[in-house]
Amino acid sequence: MTDMIVADHLVKDFGQKRAVDNVSLTVKRGEVLGFLGPNGAGKSTTMKMLTGFLRPSAGRASIAGYDVATAAMSARKVLGYLPEGAPLYPDMTPWSLLHFCAEVRNLPSDLRQKRIIESIERTNLQSVVMQPIDTLSKGFKRRVGLAQALLHDPEVLILDEPTDGLDPNQKHEVRELIREIAPNKAIIISTHILEEVDAICSRAVIIADGKVIADGAPGQLAERSPLFNALSVVLPNEKVSQALSILEAQDQVQEVRSQTLADGLIKLIVVPVRGKLILSIVTNCLSEEKLDIVSIRPEATALEDLFRQLTVSSDKREAA
Ligand SMILES: Nc1ncnc2c1ncn2[C@@H]1O[C@H](COP(=O)(O)OP(=O)(O)O)[C@@H](O)[C@H]1O
Ligand SMILES: [Mg+2]
Known part of the structure; x- marks a missing residue:
């Protein structure tokens, strides 16, 4: 063709x-x-x-x-x-x-x-x-x-x-x-x-x-982005340290990033070890504690993340 x-x-x-x-x-x-x-x-x-x-x-x-x-x-x-x-x-x-x-x-x-x-x-x-x-x-x-x-x-x-x-x-x-x-x-x-x-x-x-x-x-x-298959977990500020210690103890979790949202809520982005699927692990380990979780869902910004990684240096050059 x-x-x-x-x-x-x-x-x-x-x-x-x-x-x-x-x-x-x-x-x-x-x-x-x-x-x-x-x-x-x-x-x-x-x-x-x-x-x-x-x-x-x-x-x-x-x-x-x-x-x-x-x-x-x-x-x-x-x-x-x-x-x-x-x-x-x-x-x-x-x-x-x-x-x-x-x-x-x-x-x-x-x-x-x-x-x-x-x-x-x-x-x-x-x-x-x-x-x-x-x-x-x-x-x-x-x-x-x-x-x-x-x-x-x-x-x-x-x-x-x-x-x-x-x-x-x-x-x-x-x-x-x-x-x-x-x-x-x-x-x-x-x-x-x-x-x-x-x-x-x-x-x-x-x-x-x-x-x-x-x-x-x-x-x-x-x-190609580390955020591929990452999850976002939204929960109240006062529960964050407890959730962090649980999540960071998981073998299949590479890293946890946090972002402040409105209304005293925090979003934790849970990044898996490359190639791992962590939905059930994360859901299970968090549900054992009373963490008042608002939502757990796929973090859909992997493509955006890759785009930023690949292009941010050229932006900086342009600004310089
Ligand atoms: N007619 C032109 N004369 C001089 N420089 C231009 C002209 N058109 C585009 N450029 C430059 O070429 C580069 C690419 O522009 P462009 O193709 O419009 O980018 P994009 O569409 O991705 O935003 C920019 O640095 C722009 O300033
Ligand atoms: Mg254009």
């Missing part, structure tokens, strides 16, 4: 600054790749090169087998792109913008109206279709961009922070939409929201300082 999206050793220099440093990746049909990295890591620049909007300093990109430099028109036909920031043409309404895009894309006239209405419905723009884009909230502007990207029902989608500026309900809707259309498409989304990666991505690529520093299924990446 052809790789639908290919970045082949992409490099981009802005003057002295190497914004993208030898990035290679491929995405097949049915895959949703989450492109992760701190601000300034090079996500948007990579996406602009993948879509042919920015010429690489070195390397190549192709979409559905079409080189974006030498077969740009064919590549763009199968590609939907949501750029960073707000859509162009702020004086237009979503309705007129989508008509304009349909014309530029040369959609057959009998299909045009249908596709426009479909993408308005999919992105829930009904209430604002006749309002100038300029006057819309950030969330609506983002969704106009998304409607434009989906308009021709492309096989490949490159979405630069599709949920940026959306409220939690809208984020949920956009994730549902991506999940729904994903089986027949190849998709890249950039994000710095890690729960988004867990929710919709089959693969995650982390970049920092323009370089790919991790590539794998979200679960596999999470496994």
Whole structure:
């Protein structure tokens, strides 16, 4: 099967600054790749090169087998792109913008109206279709961009922070939409929201300082963090020392970290010895004592933890 999206050793220099440093990746049909990295890591620049909007300093990109430099028109036909920031043409309404895009894309006239209405419905723009884009909230502007990207029902989608500026309900809707259309498409989304990666991505690529520093299924990446399979135990402050001495005495517990919560509660993060499952041990040893435990649940921040470990040094360099 052809790789639908290919970045082949992409490099981009802005003057002295190497914004993208030898990035290679491929995405097949049915895959949703989450492109992760701190601000300034090079996500948007990579996406602009993948879509042919920015010429690489070195390397190549192709979409559905079409080189974006030498077969740009064919590549763009199968590609939907949501750029960073707000859509162009702020004086237009979503309705007129989508008509304009349909014309530029040369959609057959009998299909045009249908596709426009479909993408308005999919992105829930009904209430604002006749309002100038300029006057819309950030969330609506983002969704106009998304409607434009989906308009021709492309096989490949490159979405630069599709949920940026959306409220939690809208984020949920956009994730549902991506999940729904994903089986027949190849998709890249950039994000710095890690729960988004867990929710919709089959693969995650982390970049920092323009370089790919991790590539794998979200679960596999999470496994690399010490917090993989860790538990969080919430209990009242006055019970913490008792709980700590019990937990730290367990062979399969590597370490216990604590965080102060509101209302006199403390969260203990119980980190297992690598590869161990500690739910039953922890539940049993704590339930023998009267510790007034509020909750015991999986600590779901392993991917976030890995992300911080891998990228924090580049953040510091940026700040220096
Ligand atoms: N047109 C440009 N001119 C100069 N530097 C740029 C330009 N675009 C991006 N950069 C720099 O390249 C780096 C990567 O930016 P970007 O790709 O936007 O990162 P991200 O999308 O991951 O936040 C940043 O340091 C940014 O300041
Ligand atoms: Mg960006």
